[in-house]
Amino acid sequence: MKRWISLAAALYPRSWREQYGTEFDALLDDVKPRWRVFANVLGGAITMQMKNGTSWMKLMAATAALGAIVSGWMSYRVPPRYESSALVGVTPQPDPLRPASPQVLRQRALQRFMQSASRIQSRQGLAAIINDPSLNLYPAERRRTPLEDVENEMRRNIHIEARLEARPSQNGGLNPLVFGVTFSYPDKAKAQATVRVLTGKLSEENRMMTLLSANSYNELWRAVHLAKPVPAPPPGDVVGVLDAPSLPKQAPGPNRLAFVASGLGAGLLFGLLAALTIRHPRGARKLAGFALVGFVLAAAASFLIPNRFTATAVMEVVPPVLTEDPLAPLPPATSAAEFLRQIEPAVLSPENLSRIVEDPRLKLHSDSREIARDIRIAPLSPGSGAFSISFSYRERKTAVDTVNALISFFIQESVFRVRQNADRMTVIQREIESRRAAEYLDVIDAPTVPPIPESPSRSLVALAGLGAGLLIGAFSLRLRQPIAAGVSATML
Amino acid sequence: MTDPALLILASLADGDKHGYGMMLDIRQFAGVELGPGTLYGAITRLVEAGWIRPIESDDRRRPYCITALGRTHLHEQMTRLNHVAKTALGRLKHA
Numbered sequence: 001m002k003r004w005i006s007l008a009a010a011l012y013p014r015s016w017r018e019q020y021g022t023e024f025d026a027l028l029d030d031v032k033p034r035w036r037v038f039a040n041v042l043g044g045a046i047t048m049q050m051k052n053g054t055s056w057m058k059l060m061a062a063t064a065a066l067g068a069i070v071s072g073w074m075s076y077r078v079p080p081r082y083e084s085s086a087l088v089g090v091t092p093q094p095d096p097l098r099p100a101s102p103q104v105l106r107q108r109a110l111q112r113f114m115q116s117a118s119r120i121q122s123r124q125g126l127a128a129i130i131n132d133p134s135l136n137l138y139p140a141e142r143r144r145t146p147l148e149d150v151e152n153e154m155r156r157n158i159h160i161e162a163r164l165e166a167r168p169s170q171n172g173g174l175n176p177l178v179f180g181v182t183f184s185y186p187d188k189a190k191a192q193a194t195v196r197v198l199t200g201k202l203s204e205e206n207r208m209m210t211l212l213s214a215n216s217y218n219e220l221w222r223a224v225h226l227a228k229p230v231p232a233p234p235p236g237d238v239v240g241v242l243d244a245p246s247l248p249k250q251a252p253g254p255n256r257l258a259f260v261a262s263g264l265g266a267g268l269l270f271g272l273l274a275a276l277t278i279r280h281p282r283g284a285r286k287l288a289g290f291a292l293v294g295f296v297l298a299a300a301a302s303f304l305i306p307n308r309f310t311a312t313a314v315m316e317v318v319p320p321v322l323t324e325d326p327l328a329p330l331p332p333a334t335s336a337a338e339f340l341r342q343i344e345p346a347v348l349s350p351e352n353l354s355r356i357v358e359d360p361r362l363k364l365h366s367d368s369r370e371i372a373r374d375i376r377i378a379p380l381s382p383g384s385g386a387f388s389i390s391f392s393y394r395e396r397k398t399a400v401d402t403v404n405a406l407i408s409f410f411i412q413e414s415v416f417r418v419r420q421n422a423d424r425m426t427v428i429q430r431e432i433e434s435r436r437a438a439e440y441l442d443v444i445d446a447p448t449v450p451p452i453p454e455s456p457s458r459s460l461v462a463l464a465g466l467g468a469g470l471l472i473g474a475f476s477l478r479l480r481q482p483i484a485a486g487v488s489a490t491m492l
Numbered sequence: 493m494t495d496p497a498l499l500i501l502a503s504l505a506d507g508d509k510h511g512y513g514m515m516l517d518i519r520q521f522a523g524v525e526l527g528p529g530t531l532y533g534a535i536t537r538l539v540e541a542g543w544i545r546p547i548e549s550d551d552r553r554r555p556y557c558i559t560a561l562g563r564t565h566l567h568e569q570m571t572r573l574n575h576v577a578k579t580a581l582g583r584l585k586h587a
Contacts, residue, residue: 023553040528043529
């Protein structure tokens with residue numbers, strides 16, 4: 001602290017320091033070094049600079065430099081975050097009974113893997129990892145915030161993505177698709193343990209999907225062909241860890257450049273305000289008054305704006321496991337974007353929107369056009385088989401119920417598509433309706449609404465009020481008394 | 493009374509003092525804790541006005557004394573303050 005006070009004392013004008021510097025330093029040696037003393041000395045230095053005829057620009061440059069130094073120092077105090085990463089290889093298995101091009105096999109493997117990743121990153125999947133006592137992740141956050149917020153935080157810290165680098169084939173067959181799995185966390189051992197859990201779950205999820213798909217195929221074959229021997233179902237992919245989760249030695253520090261830049265900006269603003277306050281104390285007081293009134297009024301007004309809650313659900317497109325000829329190759333997988341392009345116009349048809357509006361249980365007070373405007377449907381990521389459905393409304397329950405209605409429309413449409421495909425499959429007939437002859441939809445995350453409304457953002461409205469107050473204040477000052485260039489020193 | 497300049501003049505009225513001495517004295521008689529920046533801002537203005545002046549010293553802690561002009565100013569201010577105080581107290585008594 002003593003160093004900071006000395007630094008502030010050095011900011012006094014040179015001519016002043018020549019006259020008073022020695023005795024002032026002696027006084028600083030006598031007083032107890034505290035933050036209050038630092039602030040007082042810094043304030044004195046700025047005041048003295050202004051009264052010494054120092055230009056606004058010089059003052060602002062000094063405060064900006066100080067801001068940059070302080071923020072640069074703070075950037076070293078930010079707790080580090082360690083990032084552990086692993087490489088997972090997914091090798092599509094060729095099917096001798098139903099030969100398909102390597103491109104189709106790779107595309108299906110990619111989508112199946114992304115499907116597993118979406119399931120692991122679903123609310124239920126993340127809750128299982130967060131509540132794992134052996135990991136004990138986010139203990140402070142779990143005490144402070146609802147589990148849903150902690151899940152969102154964890155989702156932001158996980159990255160599962162396809163890597164471009166090609167790995168040599170191990171068995172002379174198809175090259176594995178390579179995926180990077182990373183997790184960042186303040187504790188390096190926990191970061192590594194979590195990546196280990198994630199890779200394990202990815203492998204397990206793949207095994208389960210292969211098993212379920214084979215069971216479904218076998219059951220269907222027996223139902224249709226009765227006594228005929230069941231041919232081997234399409235094989236699943238082989239998921240294996242290529243590079244084990246790393247134990248990060250060094251944490252990548254925060255973006256120090258951003259820290260310094262923000263300190264620089266804050267210092268500039270502070271310098272400008274200080275210059276204004278010292279040169280025009282009455283005007284500055286008036287400006288502060290206007291800003292305060294604007295802030296209070298806007299904060300009060302924000303409570304009059306109706307709340308809006310956003311309910312969000314996540315669904316996934318599960319690819320078909322069967323074709324008309326059980327020995328024919330499976331068609332290429334459909335991405336969520338492609339699936340939505342085909343199905344969304346039917347789901348959001350004017351008839352369906354009218355059904356939502358007229359449903360007395362939903363209690364919606366909007367017309368079809370307004371509802372269509374507040375519905376958001378989008379793939380979770382490019383190439384992913386999962387997509388989200390959101391709806392914003394002023395009542396939480398209505399928002400959730402409307403998303404549920406949309407989910408049922410999606411499922412109706414997908415069943416309709418299965419039936420269309422099944423009708424073409426004359427052999428399998430009605431059996432196929434409940435089976436997987438076309439893409440079917442699964443709900444990964446049921447719709448929920450966070451307890452805090454998405455809008456209005458009260459702090460943002462209050463800040464806007466503060467800005468408006470400042471503007472009105474500045475305008476009124478300009479009208480009443482043009483800001484004088486000079487300043488009279490306040491003498492007693 | 494919290495005006496730093498008047499507090500400094502009042503402190504120097506009973507003898508010469510250096511900066512830290514003034515701080516301790518003011519805290520004792522007025523219960524006001526002046527920060528180093530505030531104290532030296534006021535000292536600078538008082539020296540410029542000619543109401544106090546530094547005393548030559550070999551010590552790093554340079555003492556100050558009040559000038560005749562400073563005494564007159566302090567007297568005027570205190571008389572005015574005394575008048576205001578008496579008036580206010582009298583009105584409170586009759587209210």
